[in-house]
Amino acid sequence: xxxxxxxxxxxxxxxxxxxxxxxxxxxxxxxxxxxxxxxxxxxxxxxxxxxxxxxxxxxxxxxxxxxxxxxxxxxxxxxxxxxxxxxxxxxxxxxxxxxxxxxxxxxxxxxxxxxxxxxxxxxxxxxxxxxxxxxxxxxxxxxxxxxxxxxxxxxxxxxxxxxxxxxxxxxxxxxxxxxxxxxxxxxxxxxxxxxxxxxxxxxxxxxxxxxxxxxxxxxxxxxxxxx
Amino acid sequence: xxxxxxxxxxxxxxxxxxxxxxxxxxxxxxxxxxxxxxxxxxxxxxxxxxxxxxxxxxxxxxxxxxxxxxxxxxxxxxxxxxxxxxxxxxxxxxxxxxxxxxxxxxxxxxxxxxxxxxxxxxxxxxxxxxxxxxxxxxxxxxxxxxxxxxxxxxxxxxxxxxxxxxxxxxxxxxxxxxxxxxxxxxxxxxxxxxxxxxxxxxxxxxxxxxxxxxxxxxxxxxxxxxx
DNA sequence: ACCTTACCTGTACACCGTACAGAGTATGTA
DNA sequence: TACATACTCTGTACGGTGTACAGGTAAGGT
Numbered sequence: 031x032x033x034x035x036x037x038x039x040x041x042x043x044x045x046x047x048x049x050x051x052x053x054x055x056x057x058x059x060x061x062x063x064x065x066x067x068x069x070x071x072x073x074x075x076x077x078x079x080x081x082x083x084x085x086x087x088x089x090x091x092x093x094x095x096x097x098x099x100x101x102x103x104x105x106x107x108x109x110x111x112x113x114x115x116x117x118x119x120x121x122x123x124x125x126x127x128x129x130x131x132x133x134x135x136x137x138x139x140x141x142x143x144x145x146x147x148x149x150x151x152x153x154x155x156x157x158x159x160x161x162x163x164x165x166x167x168x169x170x171x172x173x174x175x176x177x178x179x180x181x182x183x184x185x186x187x188x189x190x191x192x193x194x195x196x197x198x199x200x201x202x203x204x205x206x207x208x209x210x211x212x213x214x215x216x217x218x219x220x221x222x223x224x225x226x227x228x229x230x231x232x233x234x235x236x237x238x239x240x241x242x243x244x245x246x247x248x249x250x251x252x253x254x255x256x257x
Numbered sequence: 258x259x260x261x262x263x264x265x266x267x268x269x270x271x272x273x274x275x276x277x278x279x280x281x282x283x284x285x286x287x288x289x290x291x292x293x294x295x296x297x298x299x300x301x302x303x304x305x306x307x308x309x310x311x312x313x314x315x316x317x318x319x320x321x322x323x324x325x326x327x328x329x330x331x332x333x334x335x336x337x338x339x340x341x342x343x344x345x346x347x348x349x350x351x352x353x354x355x356x357x358x359x360x361x362x363x364x365x366x367x368x369x370x371x372x373x374x375x376x377x378x379x380x381x382x383x384x385x386x387x388x389x390x391x392x393x394x395x396x397x398x399x400x401x402x403x404x405x406x407x408x409x410x411x412x413x414x415x416x417x418x419x420x421x422x423x424x425x426x427x428x429x430x431x432x433x434x435x436x437x438x439x440x441x442x443x444x445x446x447x448x449x450x451x452x453x454x455x456x457x458x459x460x461x462x463x464x465x466x467x468x469x470x471x472x473x474x475x476x477x478x479x480x481x482x483x484x
Numbered sequence: 485a486c487c488t489t490a491c492c493t494g495t496a497c498a499c500c501g502t503a504c505a506g507a508g509t510a511t512g513t514a
Numbered sequence: 515t516a517c518a519t520a521c522t523c524t525g526t527a528c529g530g531t532g533t534a535c536a537g538g539t540a541a542g543g544t
Contacts, residue, residue, distance in 0.1 A: 307525090
């Protein structure tokens, strides 16, 4: 009888890179931005800290791999359907990215803070470029528009998550929206929020409504260049 | 003869908070994102590491104060002139912020990564809200538009700086643009950049031209809501 | 039965933020 | 003038971080 699970070449490989990434993401989800230490990861998979370095050359490589995995999780089908109008496809992409990333707030900083030059990131960029070419944009304007959209999507997610150092997931959207409304709403119905007290932060805790509103303004601006 | 420099109450105050912030910013400029350690700051002002804690409760407070100082350096006059068209004023604000922040790439991550809830940040937000009210937007749309603009300005700067972990200032814009063009330019003149090799990162090293292009698309989208 | 290869551990180093106790000095008050 | 007070700054120390180095151990292939 042979060994049921296939081994690679050397001795048994007790760990896998995926286990390590699972542990890192788990720590990030539970403890926020800085919770994924090498020692913590190793402890979570039940191994000495150095064992991690068998699979990744350094911590940055772990982070890169994790970012790639997160970006690889986005469902490309929803926006590669060339039968749908291009604006709908962009909105689908934007919503998909937002929901994927805000599921792991602690990891958002790592995604945005890195070079985003892995295969999945590039594939995403390429799909977006094709999409904008479908819309009728020339190569230069497509590149610029894709940059603009990337900035909006990642920028808004990054800003939203920026001041949530605490552990755990974001508060539910209903509560976030309520907080934002409390912050921005002027006291008289038609008044303009003039005091700092009325707008306590520059940009935080936005709703999906507001996210889509901004995205649509961007799309309006881009659409005007199509003709 | 009396002491020329005025003292507060206690013994001589050899350090000032500004000296500490100068040191922190200097380290950030020379060493990038993570170069501003408490120990490094203290060494640079010639003092034991703990002395810093006389002026700031913890490192986060140092960072907050530094962010506030950077945001306080933006020249408000260029965009509070209500005589100029509102789009011009937004562009002036966007360019001012970009030039101020990209002068200190190592500090950008700290600005964007924090809550941005200091007095200067709030004042900036308020000015932007007023500006958009001048443009004719109602309170809700002004808040949403200001959020959109903030996301664009800070998001693009953050993404641009994200993969420059190395020390020193950004390369000069001419070189950055050349790198970007090399990256995005399709090999045949009219071809569309399809390969990942042709677009090696999602969004990096953009020119002022491209920055303004994106900003103007955003402004187009906002302007369409004014009527 | 070797030898090679790859996994994993123990130990160690330099650095980080920062808490605690105390030394030193300039000031306000008697 | 003398003292008490208030404040700045230092020495030391603790627990945390990333990771380099040397070895031990177990599973192949031959």
